[in-house]
Amino acid sequence: MSATLDSADRRTLDRGDVKTLLLSALGGALEFYDFVIFVYFAKTIGHLFFPPGTAVWLATLQTFGIFAVAYLARPLGGIVMAHFGDRIGRKRMFTFSVFLMAVPTLLIGVLPTYATLGVFAPILLTLLRVVQGLAIGGEVPGAWVFVAEHVPQRRVGLAVASLSAGLTAGILMGSLLAAWLNASLSEADMLDHGWRIAFILGGAFGFIAVYLRRWLSETPVFARMRERKELAEELPALVVVRDHLPGVLLSMAVTWVLTAAIVVVILTTPTVMQTRFHVEPARAFTGGSIAAFTLCLGCIGGGLLVDWMGTARAMLLSSVGLTLSTYALYIDLQSGGVHLFPLYALAGVFAGVAGIVPAVLVASFPPAIRFSGISVSYNVAYAIAGAATPVLVGYLATTAGGLGPAHYVALVSLVGVGASIYMMVSGRGSLRR
Template identity: 80%
Template sequence: MSVIPESDLTERRPLTRGDAKTLLLAALGGALEFYDFVIFAYFAKTLGHLFFPPGTSDWLAQLQAFGIFAVGYLARPIGGLVMAHFGDRVGRKRMFTLSVFLMAVPTLLIGALPTYGTIGVFAPVLLTLLRIVQGIAIGGEVPGAWVFVAEHVPRHRIGLACASLSCGLTVGILIGSLVAAAMNAYLSEAAMLAYGWRIAFVLGGVFGFFAVYLRRWLSETPVFTRLREREQLTTELPAWVVLRDHLPGVALSMIVTWVLTAAIVVVILMTPTLMQTAFHVAPDRAFASGSLAAFALCVGCLLGGLLVDWQGKARAMLVASIGLGVSTYALYVDLKSGGALLFALYPLAGLFAGVAGIVPSVLVASFPAAIRFSGISLSYNVAYAICGAATPVVVGYLAKTAGGLGPAHYVALVSLVGVASAIYMLRSRRWFGA
């Protein structure tokens, strides 16, 4: 594997007010866009009953809705590869703005969709198509955002920069959780089915267009500008260069992305719904605890980034992976016994899900600047397409097994993969600066 030269990243200098402004605007825009992508998960049970034939059982309706949710992950590589190609050839900022626009439009349209009771089978078909467009948008957004912030800040603050962006994305999850919790607390089940779910998606569309406006104030990254001025941009197909010259970096990036998917999809997005169906937790209690976990996730991302800059990517990955597996097991064992410690254990699991703030630093360090967007996009989106698409369906099924502990078994397995990746990085310090 080739060494990633430090000159590919920004110089070693103090963090400036301009850097802080860039990080804040990027994180805020990412939060608003990610809300659009994840709000679907929080209303999976409602959507399952509205967009599939009447009389479908709760469990099957939820599984079908999670299936459509998973389709968004399958579409991610398409948007990711196309946007990354142009991001490596014409600039990071343009793709950064396009992705959020592509997310806002389908989210708004989902809020206006007729249901199965109105147009029959066309309802789930249209919902699936709009979910695909959302997947295309997020496929370009997340890798592009990490590259954008990493190439704006001093290289010894890349952990914090990537983590702050990840924190922004998780704030989007927190907003979604709070919206779901508030609506379940103040609206009856009948009102939720009639119009409540639409409010959440229309609100997301408005958020998305506001994020487009925010990104007008961002500038192109210094790293890309320098590459363009020196005529060092790749003349080959960036994705081909990644596959030809950087397969070890691709493999490691895909593995750590799997850990990220388990933390976000299972622990944060699916657990509030699984609580209700597998453990019969009341919706208001499930979403309230989920909101606390989402807030803890935001804090965990920032702490993970600081740990990367202080102790390196490998040690940070090791700590977070072990904590993720142990805390998730503790949460599900408590749920099985009645959930007495739910409001303590779920935030703890959310804190260790902050591994999501560590993973991007590994991805950024795995590829040189000229093909960095394409390298991260290819690795991250293909891994997320496989793991993210399979996880909701597999975990939804596992929730019916092992006395409800199936999801915890899955997270524990993936956490061990995270530990193995950390050990690999510790033995490969000359390549990854672990």
């Protein structure tokens, strides 16, 4: 059997692998669009869901707070879905998470505003974001495990990176739609109905993703464990915390770097451009779209680096690049944003550390508790850093002449450098089938 497995790990990607990667990435893009579209309309939502007369900066900060609430719900959704993913199968949870995302997204699109419901409007909005957080908590770890266990071992870096590229393509979809709506509709139309279009489309996208995933098959790794009766008999999350603490801590550290790349550089910077540096909305969203596109390319590049030079060196290179490119972008914004588009594109490339991090996570846990291991460490780290970061960035943008967000990214990138050195010294980072 070992010879068979070794042979399978040496094979190249076949047609079935490519189909799995494409369908998984497309479904992930549609679901992640549903999760992040909220942040691109933060300014509009802040105006509509809080009392009239609220200062723009305060309404935006409160809206970022509602956006951040979803991160706090991620660990619960991730742990529950991972438990069943490790016990009854990866595919079932992979499909259920999409459905759980589509419903609240559609409901946000038809939700009455403060003018109609008063204080109940932001309360209902917050509850729907919580449900979205539960869904994404199971989706992202499950997706990485699903594709990693379908492909040859020597192509895991490319596989999880292609899935990450698919997820970030959802960000690009949201950014492009936001840019188009802001360019096509007046401010009055955006407040009246324009923002709703994005969420109603998101609900439809989610149900399309549910349909796409019915064509996927269970992972060979899980099928083999079920056949050999090697599934975890204890509570998988308990085994993770008790027996795999080094893997948990390493995974949490690199996840923090991922949050800095995605939440700061990609998701909140377009809003910071408008509120702190007074960049026109259309230009800010166009820059965000360019960065989201280069982020997709950066994720694929990061996965190729993992398969070529290993997770440790790839993580080191991307962490340093993320710091330098973010500083370049924010320093340029300080002086008027003359080189906004090329510098934001460069920052997007190095935010491609998001394509390297999942390879570290997948390699940190054995198959029987892999889904739970990633869910516990990734979602807890994202709940802490992801929930705090949007609000913190909103404040930091008012400090250090607007360079506060870049200082934060630099600090977190140092954690990525430390994690890289640890992997080099300890030898961690190699996938275990």
